[in-house]
Amino acid sequence: MRIAFHPLEERFEVTNTPIERDSSWISDISVLWRSDTNLYELIREFLERMRQRQALAPDGEKRIPEAIHRLFNLANYPLSALEISAQASEEEVSKIFVRINSQGRTLNQADFVLTLMSVFWDEGRKELEDFCRLAKQPSGDSKPSPYNPYFHPSPDQLLRVDVALAFRRARLEHVYSILRGKDLQTGEFSAERRDAQFARLKEAQNAVLNLQHWHDFFGVLKRAGYIHPKMVTSETAVVYTYALWLIGKREFGLSGHPLRDIMARWFFMSSLTGRYTGSPEARMEQDLALLRGCRDGEDFIQVLEQEIRAVLTDDYWEITLPNELATASPRNTAQFAYFAALCLLDAPVLYSRMKVRDLLDPMVQGTRESLERHHLFPRRYLEKLDRDWRDINQVANYALVEWRDNLDISDRPPEKYAPEYEARFAPEELAQMYWFHALPEKWYTMEYESFLEERRKRMAAVIQEGFMRI
Numbered sequence: 001m002r003i004a005f006h007p008l009e010e011r012f013e014v015t016n017t018p019i020e021r022d023s024s025w026i027s028d029i030s031v032l033w034r035s036d037t038n039l040y041e042l043i044r045e046f047l048e049r050m051r052q053r054q055a056l057a058p059d060g061e062k063r064i065p066e067a068i069h070r071l072f073n074l075a076n077y078p079l080s081a082l083e084i085s086a087q088a089s090e091e092e093v094s095k096i097f098v099r100i101n102s103q104g105r106t107l108n109q110a111d112f113v114l115t116l117m118s119v120f121w122d123e124g125r126k127e128l129e130d131f132c133r134l135a136k137q138p139s140g141d142s143k144p145s146p147y148n149p150y151f152h153p154s155p156d157q158l159l160r161v162d163v164a165l166a167f168r169r170a171r172l173e174h175v176y177s178i179l180r181g182k183d184l185q186t187g188e189f190s191a192e193r194r195d196a197q198f199a200r201l202k203e204a205q206n207a208v209l210n211l212q213h214w215h216d217f218f219g220v221l222k223r224a225g226y227i228h229p230k231m232v233t234s235e236t237a238v239v240y241t242y243a244l245w246l247i248g249k250r251e252f253g254l255s256g257h258p259l260r261d262i263m264a265r266w267f268f269m270s271s272l273t274g275r276y277t278g279s280p281e282a283r284m285e286q287d288l289a290l291l292r293g294c295r296d297g298e299d300f301i302q303v304l305e306q307e308i309r310a311v312l313t314d315d316y317w318e319i320t321l322p323n324e325l326a327t328a329s330p331r332n333t334a335q336f337a338y339f340a341a342l343c344l345l346d347a348p349v350l351y352s353r354m355k356v357r358d359l360l361d362p363m364v365q366g367t368r369e370s371l372e373r374h375h376l377f378p379r380r381y382l383e384k385l386d387r388d389w390r391d392i393n394q395v396a397n398y399a400l401v402e403w404r405d406n407l408d409i410s411d412r413p414p415e416k417y418a419p420e421y422e423a424r425f426a427p428e429e430l431a432q433m434y435w436f437h438a439l440p441e442k443w444y445t446m447e448y449e450s451f452l453e454e455r456r457k458r459m460a461a462v463i464q465e466g467f468m469r470i
Contacts, residue, residue, distance in 0.1 A: 002028045007046070007067040008060060023049040032072050043068050093119060109172035110156035113163070116179050121198055124205055128155040128162075131209050144211050149362040150218055150229045150238075157239050158208055164243035165250070166204035167197075168291070170284035207246055217242050223264035225340030225466060226271065228360045233333050236276040240284050241267045244304075247291065254297040262301045265470045269308050272321075272337040272463070312467070321460040326452075328393040335395045338438075338459050341466020342400070347436035350374075350399045351421040359402070374401040376439075377448060380411035387448070396455040399437055414444035438462055 002015040005026045012029075013019060020027045026046065031037055043065050050056055050064070084093060097115055117125040136152045139145035163175045177184065179201065181194025207213060220241065226232055245263045248254040254262075270276060276283055290307060294300050324334045342356040349356055375382075375392065376399050382392045401409070409417045422430055434441065438458035443451055 002030070005029045005068075005071055007064040007071075010067050023053050026068070029071060032068070033075055039068075039072055108156075109176060110159055112176045113159060113172055113179060114155060116176065120179075120194070121202065124202060125155070127205065127209060128158055132158065146209075146211060146214055148215065148218055150221055150226075150232065151235065153235075153239070157235065160239055161208045161243045161246065162201055162205045164240070164284065164288065165207060165246050166200045168247075168288045170240075170281045170288060172281070207250055208242075213246065213249070217245050219260055220245060220263045220267055223260050224268040224271075224470060225343040226267070226336070227340075227343055227357060228362050231336045231339055231360075232271070233331055233336055234271060234274065234276055236280045237267060237270040240276055240280070240287070241270065243284075244287070248297070248300050252294060252297040252300040254300060258297070258301065261470060262304055265308055265467070266304055268337065268340065268467055268470060269311055271340075272333055272467075273311055274333050275311075317460055317464045321463065322456040325395050325456040325459055327395055328390045329395075330393075332395050334459075334463065335398070337463050337466075339400065341463045342436060344466040344469045345436060345462070348433055350401050350433065350437045351424065352402050354402065356400060372401060373398045374409065376443075377414055377451070378409065378411040381413050382448070385448075391448075394452055396438075396452045396459065399439075418444040436462065 004013050004015040004019045005011075006013070006024060007026065008024060013025075015027050019025045026032075032039065032042070046068070047056070047061070047064060050060075056064075082096070084096060088096075097119065114125055114128075117128075131146050132153050132155050135146040135148065138147050160170070160172070163169050163172065167175060167178060169175050169178070174184070179194065179197050181190045181192070181197065182188070183190070183193065221227070221232070221238070232238060241263055244266065245259065248259050248263065287307075290303050291300065294303055321334060325332070339356070339360070343360065347356050348354065349359060376397050377392075379392050425433065431441075434443075435458075438455050438461070440446065440451075440454055440458070443455075446454070
């Protein structure tokens with residue numbers, strides 16, 4: 001194998017026939033270090049060939065010699081080698097490996113645990129990596145696969161599910177010590193304890209990577225109304241909900257509808273409130289601690305329901321949630337909870353008889369999304385009223401409409417297009433549609449600020465109603 005170098009672009013390639021014929025390449029860099037090579041003569045000849053091929057800018061005349069000199073000086077680059085004694089234990093090798101690798105970049109706790117897996121259970125790490133790779137693309141041979149349209153995990157994300165299930169832990173720094181065989185009370189290490197902890201991890205991972213478990217779990221997201229992957233704003237919420245789902249199934253004997261319903265309510269609550277966005281490990285440690293006194297499936301459900309009620313209080317629905325909807329953030333958790341509620345309530349699309357759930361189906365793909373977020377008060381219309389982008393893009397100014405309607409409405413004022421679309425529907429049908437889409441009667445005649453304030457309250461009520469349907 002010969003390596004070629006392009007001095008102007010400063011990149012390397014494996015030499016092939018086109019490169020050999022291209023004078024802008026040094027087709028075999030090994031010539032630089034031959035004993036009979038004169039570096040300055042080599043650079044002069046290379047520049048001459050380049051000038052015959054093309055006119056070189058002054059910058060190129062300077063960069064080419066500098067790049068070739070840097071390449072030549074690679075021979076002086078120091079490479080450190082660490083020789084490990086044959087008597088070194090696996091524990092010592094693991095420590096050395098982690099310390100050396102941490103020099104290139106800052107490793108996180110997941111990296112440390114995955115390193116331990118490389119030393120003591122390499123096939124387990126490979127299983128995690130293979131599973132995550134296969135989850136990103138459909139199987140080409142129609143065989144069972146972890147692929148799904150909702151979540152494409154990384155190894156460290158599924159590792160968190162492993163350790164939550166195996167050790168009821170979320171802080172990976174504690175898990176690293178546990179897997180090394182450390183007694184957290186005495187601080188002593190033991191090879192026997194390490195082997196026992198890895199046995200627990202292996203058992204947990206078998207459950208985590210079980211394809212039936214994996215695909216059954218995504219029924220939780222659908223049950224919660226989050227039927228499209230773009231609605232999922234927190235992958236961490238997916239990871240920790242999967243961990244709790246497995247704990248409920250394996251340790252407390254729950255299955256079927258009871259398990260799916262409680263975890264759907266938990267996922268909806270976690271996604272809506274951003275439960276795992278601040279300090280996710282600390283939050284999950286607290287959630288796992290809630291389960292310590294549980295004896296059976298009924299206790300498991302009761303504990304989670306009690307926590308849900310403690311978070312989603314009357315004040316939350318009536319005060320906090322409307323205030324959280326006062327934003328122009330495109331990834332607002334309350335907005336996606338509202339879309340999920342429309343799915344749960346089997347709501348029609350605004351000014352359409354098609355259902356939101358049907359048009360959000362991730363399997364339906366075209367050149368445009370079936371549903372689009374439409375400015376109820378169009379952007380250009382509000383710009384003419386000197387509104388800035390924060391006012392224009394308020395969450396309460398968006399509604400889901402079919403893309404054809406969005407195209408047709410364009411930038412027409414609401415008092416022009418809304419009555420036209422209302423004429424399609426009977427009064428009772430329109431009233432129901434307006435309730436789902438949180439619109440007051442004759443909303444298009446309202447002053448803009450009053451409209452936003454009223455719609456936020458109504459959106460919060462729809463979200464609450466959707467949640468109660470789970």
